[in-house]
Amino acid sequence: MQNISKVRNIVTTILLLSIIFSIVLFSYLYNNLLSYNIENANNNLQLIFFVFFIGNFIFSGILMIYLYNSMTKWSIEEKVLQRSYSEANAQISRMEAEKKENSISENTFKVSFEEFIKNFDECKDLNDISKKIFLEISKIIELTSAVFYIYDKISETYVPNSYYAILLEEISSFKVGEGLNGQVAKNKKEIVLFSLEEKYFNIVSGLGTAQPSCLAIFPILIDKNIEGVVEMSSFVAFTDEEIEFFKVLFSRLSKFKNIEVV
Incomplete structure (x- = not known):
């Protein structure tokens, strides 16, 4: 940016001096032209100089306009380029920061x-596992229910085997495809809801009965079969x-293949 500005100033100064010089010569030749005598050979020489400097004056003006526009264009392009570099560097910095943060999170998660x-x-x-898992999860994650x-292969139904902070009579068994739990068993893919419009089931806590704000349901896949479903x-x-x-x-x-329903 500074280099372009310096070059622009130098070129502009040179062109202005050239124009001033041409104007001075033009004035001088014009005064001599007033006493022009066609029979005098010197007048022919003066006419040649006159035409030359007029052409030089016009050329200098055109050149100055062209160079000025070019310099302006280069300046704009440099600003755009600098802005692009700044945005790219900022993006790289953000990506490196996110990568570092994710790396820390992954390491923490693994440990x-x-x-x-x-x-x-x-x-x-x-x-x-089912009888112990929720107690352990509640120690590291805020688990409400x-x-x-x-x-159960006999009834072909998923039955509650263990539960946390909910009454057994409030829990219903389900078959594949029935309700959200049944959809998880059918599609073999988890469902996570962050906004529950209707009460899904009662949660019993020290504060009484309240509606959860987040629900997550996960399948337990063993030998390509959904042998369990976890709802939290x-x-x-x-x-x-x-x-x-x-x-x-x-x-x-x-890895646990000995399934028992109690």
């Missing part, structure tokens, strides 16, 4: 998950990291 999963080393089957369903709710919306934590956690349960 906490490995520590968390050790709590189930003594569990022999999915039945044992939860139900662990296990598939909270007054506070689950974060993306917590949801990812749940997905990994429940996918790890697939």
Whole structure:
């Protein structure tokens, strides 16, 4: 930017001096032209100089206008380029900061998950895990209510095997495709709702009965079959990291193949 400004000033100064010089010569030749004598050979020379400097004057003016426009264009292009570089650098800085933050979150997640999963080393089957998992989850995540369903092959129904902060009589069994839980079992994919328009089920707490603000339902896939469904709710919306934590956690349960319904 500064270099262009210096060049512009130099070129402009040179052109102005050229124009001033041409004007001075033009004035001089014009005064001599008033006494022009066609028979005098010197007058022919003066006429040649006159035409030359007039042409030089016009050329200098055109050149100055052209260079000035060019300099203005270069200046605008440089400003745009500098702005692009600034935005690109800012974007790179943001990406590096986000990458660093995500890296820290991932490392924290792995450490906490490995520590968390050790709590189930003594569990022999999915039945044992279902009775312990919500207690452990509630220690690290604000969990308001939860139900662990296990598939009953005889009735072909998912029945509640363990539950947290909810009355058993308020829990209903379901078949594949019935309600949100049934859709999770059918599609083998989790459902997370961040805004519940209607009361889904009663949550019993020290404050009485209240409606949750977030609901998450996860499938338990074992040997390509949905052997269980986990339903959890909270007054506070689950974060993306917590949801990812749940997905990994429940996918790890697939190693427990001895299913018992109690």
